[in-house]
Amino acid sequence: MIIDQAMEEIDMSRVLSPNYRFILFLGFDVDIDSAEVWRNADYIERSYGRYGAVKGVRKVINILEIFGVKATFFVPGWVAENYPEIVNLIMTSGYEVGAHGYLHEKLDQVENEYDLLCKMDKILKPYYSKIKGFRSPYWRFSEESLRYLVKLGYNYDSSLMDNDVPYIMDIDGSKLLELPVDWRLDDWPHLKTGLISLKDLYNRWIYEFKTATRETLYISLTFHPQLISRGSNIELLKRIIHKALSMNAQILSGRELCETIFSAYI
Ligand SMILES: [Zn+2]
Numbered sequence: 001m002i003i004d005q006a007m008e009e010i011d012m013s014r015v016l017s018p019n020y021r022f023i024l025f026l027g028f029d030v031d032i033d034s035a036e037v038w039r040n041a042d043y044i045e046r047s048y049g050r051y052g053a054v055k056g057v058r059k060v061i062n063i064l065e066i067f068g069v070k071a072t073f074f075v076p077g078w079v080a081e082n083y084p085e086i087v088n089l090i091m092t093s094g095y096e097v098g099a100h101g102y103l104h105e106k107l108d109q110v111e112n113e114y115d116l117l118c119k120m121d122k123i124l125k126p127y128y129s130k131i132k133g134f135r136s137p138y139w140r141f142s143e144e145s146l147r148y149l150v151k152l153g154y155n156y157d158s159s160l161m162d163n164d165v166p167y168i169m170d171i172d173g174s175k176l177l178e179l180p181v182d183w184r185l186d187d188w189p190h191l192k193t194g195l196i197s198l199k200d201l202y203n204r205w206i207y208e209f210k211t212a213t214r215e216t217l218y219i220s221l222t223f224h225p226q227l228i229s230r231g232s233n234i235e236l237l238k239r240i241i242h243k244a245l246s247m248n249a250q251i252l253s254g255r256e257l258c259e260t261i262f263s264a265y266i
Contacts, residue, residue, distance in 0.1 A: 007167035007178070012217035014264050015257075020250035022212040025179060025220040025257060026071040026241075027098075027135065027158060028060060030090075032083055032226065034076040034104035035137065052226030053083045059229035060237065061093050067241050072254040074100035074135040074158075077120035080127065091127055096253045098133035098158070099124050108142045117145075121152050131155045131255040139181060150174045156258045164216045166261060175266060177258050179220060184208070186222040191233055198236045205240055209247055219249075 016023055033041075033049030057073075064071055073090045075097055080087045090097055102120040107113050121132075134149050136159040146169065149157060156177035169176045183189055185208065190196045196204075205221070212219045221240070228237050244251065252260070 007163065007169055008265070009163065010166045010168070010261055010265065012165055015260050016217050017250055019248065021248040022209065022217045022219060022250070023257065024209075024244050024249040024251045025158075025218070025254060026064075026069065026251060027181075027220060027222050027254065028057075028071055028073045028228075029100060029135065029222060029224050030057060030073050030075045030079055030086065031100070031104055031137075031224060032076075032079050032086070034078050034101075037078070038103045038105055049226050051230065052224070053086050056225030056227075056229040057086050057089060059234055060223070060225045061089065061095070063234065063238050063241065064095070065093070066238070067245065069241060069245075069251040070095070070253040070256060071251075072096040072098050072133060072158075074098040074133070075124065075127070076100045076104045076137070077102040077123035078104070080123050087127055096129065096131075096133070096255045097124065097127040098135055098254055099154075100135050101137040104137040106138055106140045107136055107145050108140050110142075113142055113144065114148050114151075117148050117152060129255060131258050133158065133179075133254040133258065135159050135181075146171055146176060150176055155262075156254055158220065158254060165218050166257065168261070168265060175262070177261055179254055179257060181220050181222055185220060187228050187233075187236075188222075188224055191227050191236075198232060202236055202239060202243075206243060209244060209249065213247065 032052045033046035036046040102116045132154040133156045134154050139159045150171045158179040163180050190201050
């Protein structure tokens with residue numbers, strides 16, 4: 001199985017710029033209603049995700065602009081086809097676009113995975129820089145996904161949870177960087193269910209920042225514009241970025257992390 005192969009763990013002290021205490025990677029998954037369409041949900045169910053297109057992405061960008069910080073927006077190909085104004089807004093605002101499947105599929109449950117990834121890649125091509133990043137929907141993979149990504153020229157993936165610092169994989173002779181994620185550091189399981197208050201989640205993530213300054217020097221936070229932008233949720237985004245900056249976080253996009261790590265290691 002390809003994802004069993006060796007990982008070259010990154011020493012983040014070689015990557016962190018002087019005067020910063022840890023690196024923070026902000027990833028926004030722009031699902032809109034793609035996941036609902038993939039599972040044939042009706043128009044009413046799809047409305048929750050559509051908030052991301054109606055208001056969510058714009059509200060998130062407003063916050064990022066207030067602080068002048070970088071971020072990466074992972075977009076399904078279908079979203080770029082159906083909401084091109086949203087992807088154009090992300091691009092014209094100066095943010096990185098990464099890929100996020102075609103129709104937010106569970107890639108381990110589709111028969112034509114490579115064709116879907118090719119379709120996604122073709123649609124998103126106009127929005128990529130020379131660095132191509134990918135995040136799998138639901139953070140689910142098939143055994144072949146990473147090999148397909150390398151074949152399509154991707155430089156980094158951000159879907160796996162088997163480390164708490166980035167690492168480099170050698171796949172078919174090509175290097176692929178992994179920027180690990182974690183359910184604990186994702187807004188969805190916490191805020192969609194409402195099992196934890198905004199204040200408690202804020203406090204929990206501050207503990208994570210403190211731990212990162214001592215140990216990993218790396219934290220990846222995942223947000224969904226359709227969720228984090230609603231009502232008072234947006235305050236969490238605002239306050240967490242403010243706090244991170246006050247703790248001397250170096251906030252980098254996936255593209256910047258990839259360039260910095262590859263120049264230090266390859
Ligand atoms: Zn997603």
